[in-house]
Amino acid sequence: MSMRRSLLIGCGSYLPERILSNAELAKKIDTSHEWIVQRTGIHQRHVAADGELTSDLALAASRRALEAARIGVDEIDLIIVATTTPDDTFPATATKVQAGLGAVRGAAFDVQAVCAGFVYALAVADNFIKAGQSNTALVIGAETFTRILDWQDRSTCVLFGDGAGAVVLRGYEGSGDPSDHGILSTHLHSDGRERDILYVDGGPSSTGTTGHVKMVGKEVYRHAVSKLGSVIEEALAANGLTAEDVDWLVPHQANRRIIDSMANRMKLPTEKVICCIDRHANTSAASVPLALTEAVQDGRITQGDLVLFEAIGGGLAWGAGLVRMGYPDLA
Numbered sequence: 001m002s003m004r005r006s007l008l009i010g011c012g013s014y015l016p017e018r019i020l021s022n023a024e025l026a027k028k029i030d031t032s033h034e035w036i037v038q039r040t041g042i043h044q045r046h047v048a049a050d051g052e053l054t055s056d057l058a059l060a061a062s063r064r065a066l067e068a069a070r071i072g073v074d075e076i077d078l079i080i081v082a083t084t085t086p087d088d089t090f091p092a093t094a095t096k097v098q099a100g101l102g103a104v105r106g107a108a109f110d111v112q113a114v115c116a117g118f119v120y121a122l123a124v125a126d127n128f129i130k131a132g133q134s135n136t137a138l139v140i141g142a143e144t145f146t147r148i149l150d151w152q153d154r155s156t157c158v159l160f161g162d163g164a165g166a167v168v169l170r171g172y173e174g175s176g177d178p179s180d181h182g183i184l185s186t187h188l189h190s191d192g193r194e195r196d197i198l199y200v201d202g203g204p205s206s207t208g209t210t211g212h213v214k215m216v217g218k219e220v221y222r223h224a225v226s227k228l229g230s231v232i233e234e235a236l237a238a239n240g241l242t243a244e245d246v247d248w249l250v251p252h253q254a255n256r257r258i259i260d261s262m263a264n265r266m267k268l269p270t271e272k273v274i275c276c277i278d279r280h281a282n283t284s285a286a287s288v289p290l291a292l293t294e295a296v297q298d299g300r301i302t303q304g305d306l307v308l309f310e311a312i313g314g315g316l317a318w319g320a321g322l323v324r325m326g327y328p329d330l331a
């Protein structure tokens with residue numbers, strides 16, 4: 001039976017040049033490299049230059065993803081940017097990326113699910129493609145998250161960084177085993193009752209200011225471990241798979257201890273877990289496509305590999321997705 005699905009055919013990423021080390025942070029606030037590494041696994045983060053905007057990061061990552069996918073700009077008919085730090089309140093950052101690329105077909109819009117944003121955007125694009133409304137989608141996670149940090153609050157400002165990652169999805173009419181290639185399934189959840197454990201104390205409608213990140217770290221940690229654990233199980237069960245079938249876990253990079261806890265729960269060896277939190281810190285919606293791109297570029301993730309994505313963030317919003325990489329013809 002023929003079934004329309006989304007293939008993930010290329011990815012790319014971009015990190016701002018400037019690197020801010022834990023040691024530099026420790027000169028400005030009451031913290032230490034040792035505390036940050038021991039509690040989070042973070043050694044450094046990238047910070048966007050003055051005047052460098054989320055759309056600039058998104059555009060650079062998109063160009064690299066299109067090049068990797070060997071796709072021309074004229075083929076794109078959907079652009080989704082997952083971001084919590086858009087250039088402006090409106091228009092959508094995705095429309096700036098569209099203009100920057102010189103793309104004119106189809107729709108461009110933003111998705112807001114904080115750190116789960118990329119998984120949400122991937123699910124939206126996958127459903128557009130499966131429904132036949134789009135054929136070639138650019139899905140981007142991009143953040144200048146350091147712009148919404150309170151640099152006096154040591155409990156949050158040490159955790160985040162800036163960056164962008166992008167993937168290209170392509171519609172494909174395949175036949176045979178549905179676990180063959182492309183996005184096998186996505187699973188999204190949110191629970192607005194937990195808003196107060198992770199939020200920004202500003203917005204165009206509430207205060208008229210951008211606001212800063214507020215977080216009850218321990219509570220978020222507790223929810224992250226249980227909710228990510230169950231959405232991983234949900235994704236595997238929906239496809240009749242077990243953790244042993246997974247070639248790579250590409251988790252949201254929020255905390256090394258949360259990543260290790262997911263790997264332990266799945267009984268996955270560390271080598272199968274893509275971790276770049278030490279160098280990137282938490283880049284919110286950009287973290288999953290940044291990690292994915294790194295592992296594709298260094299040759300760990302290859303054609304035909306089964307990859308599991310997961311992420312959780314403010315909302316609370318969380319989700320997971322299972323993807324078999326590449327083109328059926330090349331596997």
Ligand code: ACO
Pocket residue numbers: 030031032035036039040114115116154155156158198216217218219220221224254255258282284312313314
């Ligand atoms: N340097 C030194 N000490 C610090 C720092 C710091 N940067 N930050 C906090 N502390 C102190 C606290 O003041 C506290 O001191 P006290 O015991 O004297 O009161 C002590 O360290 C312990 O603080 P906790 O907050 O209890 O530390 P915890 O072990 O919970 O680690 C952390 C904090 C790293 C934030 C952890 O809770 C965490 O990772 N939570 C989850 C974050 C997450 O997953 N976010 C995902 C989504 S993000 C998004 O969507 C935007």
